[in-house]
Amino acid sequence: RGSQDRGNQLMRFLLVSVSGLLINVIISSVLIHVLPGTGKVRERITIVIAAASVAFWNFAGQKFFAFRRRSDESVV
Numbered sequence: 001r002g003s004q005d006r007g008n009q010l011m012r013f014l015l016v017s018v019s020g021l022l023i024n025v026i027i028s029s030v031l032i033h034v035l036p037g038t039g040k041v042r043e044r045i046t047i048v049i050a051a052a053s054v055a056f057w058n059f060a061g062q063k064f065f066a067f068r069r070r071s072d073e074s075v076v
Contacts, residue, residue, distance in 0.1 A: 009066060016061035024054045 027050040035042045 012066040013062065016058060016066050020054045020058045020061070023057055024050050027053055 028046050031046040031049060032042065035045055037045070
């Protein structure tokens, strides 16, 4: 792709990544106060749930938004 397309792709990549970070913080902040259990157990469960959610978000966002193929590109 040209340099303009690379710049746009970089901006989309950063948008998905930063929004994933914000989603992680929001999920972690909410769940740490909602989930029952002792401190360390609750923290570990919160981290696993937030990480899994954001991993799905990042994968889907990068695949379908940041690194999507334009319809006029052929697969080589």
